[in-house]
Amino acid sequence: MGAREQFYADIMATHPEVTGSCHLVVVKFPDDTTTRFIVDCGMFQEAKYNDAEEGHDYNKDFPFNAEEIEFCLVTHVHVDHVGRLPLLVKQGFRGKIYSTAGTKVLSNPAILDSAKVIRNTAKRKHVKPLYMETDAELALSLFTPCQYKETIKVSKRIKATFFKNGHLPGAACILVQISYPGQNSINLLFTGDYNNKNMFLDIPEQLPSWVRSLPLTVIQESTYGTTDSTSNGKCFEDNMIRCLKHGGTAVDMVFSLGRAQEILYVLKTMQNSGKLDTGIPIAFDGNLAHYYTRLYQNADELNIKSGMRDFLPENLIFVDRTSRASILTSNEQKIIVTTAGMGSYGPAQMYIPEYITRKNCLLQFSGYTAPDTLGGKLKSTPVGKPVEIGSIIRKKEAEVAYTTEFSAHAKADEMIAFLKQFEGLKLVLVNHGETDTKTAFAEHIVEEVNPKCVGILGREYMFRVNGYGLVRQFSSKFK
Ligand SMILES: [Zn+2]
Numbered sequence: 001m002g003a004r005e006q007f008y009a010d011i012m013a014t015h016p017e018v019t020g021s022c023h024l025v026v027v028k029f030p031d032d033t034t035t036r037f038i039v040d041c042g043m044f045q046e047a048k049y050n051d052a053e054e055g056h057d058y059n060k061d062f063p064f065n066a067e068e069i070e071f072c073l074v075t076h077v078h079v080d081h082v083g084r085l086p087l088l089v090k091q092g093f094r095g096k097i098y099s100t101a102g103t104k105v106l107s108n109p110a111i112l113d114s115a116k117v118i119r120n121t122a123k124r125k126h127v128k129p130l131y132m133e134t135d136a137e138l139a140l141s142l143f144t145p146c147q148y149k150e151t152i153k154v155s156k157r158i159k160a161t162f163f164k165n166g167h168l169p170g171a172a173c174i175l176v177q178i179s180y181p182g183q184n185s186i187n188l189l190f191t192g193d194y195n196n197k198n199m200f201l202d203i204p205e206q207l208p209s210w211v212r213s214l215p216l217t218v219i220q221e222s223t224y225g226t227t228d229s230t231s232n233g234k235c236f237e238d239n240m241i242r243c244l245k246h247g248g249t250a251v252d253m254v255f256s257l258g259r260a261q262e263i264l265y266v267l268k269t270m271q272n273s274g275k276l277d278t279g280i281p282i283a284f285d286g287n288l289a290h291y292y293t294r295l296y297q298n299a300d301e302l303n304i305k306s307g308m309r310d311f312l313p314e315n316l317i318f319v320d321r322t323s324r325a326s327i328l329t330s331n332e333q334k335i336i337v338t339t340a341g342m343g344s345y346g347p348a349q350m351y352i353p354e355y356i357t358r359k360n361c362l363l364q365f366s367g368y369t370a371p372d373t374l375g376g377k378l379k380s381t382p383v384g385k386p387v388e389i390g391s392i393i394r395k396k397e398a399e400v401a402y403t404t405e406f407s408a409h410a411k412a413d414e415m416i417a418f419l420k421q422f423e424g425l426k427l428v429l430v431n432h433g434e435t436d437t438k439t440a441f442a443e444h445i446v447e448e449v450n451p452k453c454v455g456i457l458g459r460e461y462m463f464r465v466n467g468y469g470l471v472r473q474f475s476s477k478f479k
C-alpha cells in the first residue's frame, strides 16, 4: 500500500435529516495513528428521531465512543447543533470545544436552558434526565473561543479556521486542514447552517482567495435545497397592517435567538416609516429571548454591525411572569411578540389558547413549524373548527398566518452560487436536509456546479476522503 492510501479521513453525519447535527471525522495517518473529532453535537428535535416509545431515541447515545473524541468544533449555537455537548461530557469527552467568541457567549444561556428544559421534561415523564446542569457547566468550561479568519492548531496535524456566516451572530463555516509530511493536505469545509445575509451582520460576499483555490471537500447543508430565493412571498408586514387597522391584536411567535431580534427590528422600521402607530404597545415575552436581546445590544463578541445595536421599537414592554396575566386578559389593542417559535413551548403556550378564540386577532408564525407542534396543528385546522391545545379544546376564531420570509438559511440558488466560488472543488457531501431534499439538491449540484463527485451524508455511509477527493464510500457500522 502506498502512503497515499494510508492517509485519509472517514466522514459521516450521525444525523439522518435536519436536526441532531453531528459529524464524525476519523483521520488515519500514514504512521498508523488515528485522530477522531466531531463537528457540532446537536439535539434531535424531529419527533421520529427522539421518541423512545417509537424505538427511535437517537438522543440518548452516540454512534461513537465519546472518550475517543480528541476535540469538537462548533459551527453555531442552535440547540440542534450544541444541545448534546453536555451528554458528550457526561460520556467522558474532555477535549476542547472550539467555537467563535460569539458562539461561546451565546452558548451559556443556550446550554444551561437546554439542561433546565431536559430536567423539567424528565420530571414530568418520570424518567432520568439525559444530562444534568453540572454536565452542562462542565461542557461550557471546555469552550475555547477563536477569532474569525484566524487559523488555529487544534491537533498535532490539524488546523481550523472559522469564517463569517450569516445564519446567526457567532455562526461560522469551518475549514479543517489535515496535513502529513510528503502528502497532499485534506481540506474539509463545513458550511454549518448557512446564510449569505443577516440584517444584524456584515457578511463578506466571498471567502478569501486562498480558501477558494484549495483542493476542497465541502460538507454542504441543504435545508432549503428545493426552494428558490425568488419564491419567497413576503406577507409579515401586510398581515400586521391588516389586523391592526381594524383594531385587532397581533401575536407573533418567534424563536428566542435571531428571529425575536429580527421581528423587533422590523416593527421598529414599520414605526419609523409610519406603517405602525407607536401608540400600540408591543409586549415582548420569553426570558431567553430577553437575555439574547440584551446580548445583541451589548456583547462585542457578536459583531453586530454599526447602527444595528439600537433595534428596539418604541413602546416595547418586557413581559415577565407577574405582568403576563394582565397582557393575557386585557382587551386593549396590542402586539405580542413571544417565544417559542413553533408555539409548543414557552409563554406562547399561554397566549395561543387565549387569543385563538378571539375573532379580531392574528396569530403569526415567522419560522418553520413542525407538523407535530402547536403551530403545525393550527395550520391544518379551518377557522370556526375546534382544535386541541394541550388537553383543552378551543374554537379557532383568529386568523393564523405563516411566513418564511425571515429564513436563516440560504435557498438552493444561493447555495449553488456559494459552491461555484471554489476553483478546486473535488467533492460535495450534502447533509442537513429532509431525505428527499438532500437527493434533489445533490442532483442540482451535479448539474449546476459539476464537481468531481457529490455524495449524500447520513447515518448509513462513511465517505473516505483524501487530498484528491473521494476514495470510496462504505457502510457505517455502529458499535
Ligand atoms: Zn441553525
Ligand SMILES: [Zn+2]
Pocket (backbone or CB within 6 Å): 018, 019, 021, 078, 080, 081, 193, 432
Ligand atoms: Zn441546523
